[in-house]
Amino acid sequence: MHSEKQLPCWEEKIKKELAHLEEISQKRELVSTGCAEQPWLTINGCRMLNLASNNYLGYAGDERLKKAMVDAVHTYGAGATASRLIVGNHPLYEQAEQALVNWKKAEAGLIINSGYNANLGIISTLLSRNDIIYSDKLNHASIVDGALLSRAKHIRYRHNDLAHLEAFLKKSPIEARKLIVTDTVFSMDGDFAFLEDLVRLKERYNALLMTDEAHGSGIYGENGEGYASHLHLQNKIDIQMGTFSKALGSFGAYVVGKNGSSTI
Numbered sequence: 001m002h003s004e005k006q007l008p009c010w011e012e013k014i015k016k017e018l019a020h021l022e023e024i025s026q027k028r029e030l031v032s033t034g035c036a037e038q039p040w041l042t043i044n045g046c047r048m049l050n051l052a053s054n055n056y057l058g059y060a061g062d063e064r065l066k067k068a069m070v071d072a073v074h075t076y077g078a079g080a081t082a083s084r085l086i087v088g089n090h091p092l093y094e095q096a097e098q099a100l101v102n103w104k105k106a107e108a109g110l111i112i113n114s115g116y117n118a119n120l121g122i123i124s125t126l127l128s129r130n131d132i133i134y135s136d137k138l139n140h141a142s143i144v145d146g147a148l149l150s151r152a153k154h155i156r157y158r159h160n161d162l163a164h165l166e167a168f169l170k171k172s173p174i175e176a177r178k179l180i181v182t183d184t185v186f187s188m189d190g191d192f193a194f195l196e197d198l199v200r201l202k203e204r205y206n207a208l209l210m211t212d213e214a215h216g217s218g219i220y221g222e223n224g225e226g227y228a229s230h231l232h233l234q235n236k237i238d239i240q241m242g243t244f245s246k247a248l249g250s251f252g253a254y255v256v257g258k259n260g261s262s263t264i
């Protein structure tokens with residue numbers, strides 16, 4: 001065992017950072033729950049109603065979903081053995097993606113293993129060094145990470161402040177590839193993006209518009225397609241992603257858009 005003094009400096013540094021986080025009440029710890037039988041949790045021996053989850057419709061405990069999952073494991077096994085690009089596209093993906101495209105009334109769609117990976121993958125695939133991303137300051141962290149990974153210029157406009165966004169758009173070169181990206185329903189405050197105005201701006205400044213429907217999927221729209229469909233704007237948005245991990249009670253994510261993305 002090293003004494004405190006002999007510790008390599010990086011370890012000291014990490015300890016200091018943790019102590020600082022503790023001091024400013026930002027050190028996060030996992031809380032153990034004795035039981036997680038939906039919608040109840042047991043914390044410190046106390047049975048509590050779980051109002052902190054994203055399981056908005058209670059589907060995580062739905063008997064039909066549970067049975068379908070168990071049946072699928074019995075039929076297909078516990079894993080896919082490798083990625084789709086390596087072992088081929090299982091027909092179940094084609095069925096699920098066709099159902100996704102029909103549900104979202106889109107031209108093309110792809111299922112991805114988590115919302116985090118979806119935002120990372122979509123943004124870093126579509127944008128690169130010479131492009132510009134305009135992102136609402138309260139967008140989910142996965143959008144921020146996707147923007148950083150893309151190496152595009154990353155501009156964060158004030159939350160729902162479209163005058164701030166427009167001021168940035170006005171200054172950017174007309175020929176640059178631009179992406180405006182926003183949560184539709186913001187994850188922390190539950191407020192909405194002004195999608196009609198964002199569509200107007202994207203058209204005026206020749207930008208692409210991407211929406212994150214993590215918290216709109218399953219909740220808004222006639223068939224739970226999301227907040228953009230609720231406003232009848234789904235055809236005006238270039239890229240829509242959403243997750244299966246909130247109201248849909250499971251995990252994974254999707255992206256839908258145009259076939260061949262003629263706008264890009």
Ligand SMILES: Cc1ncc(COP(=O)(O)O)c(C=O)c1O
Pocket residue numbers: 114115116117119140142183187212214215243244245251252253
């Ligand atoms: C707005 C938003 N986008 C993306 C994600 C990431 O989704 P996932 O948990 O499926 O990785 C979340 C998760 O909290 C979210 O709130």
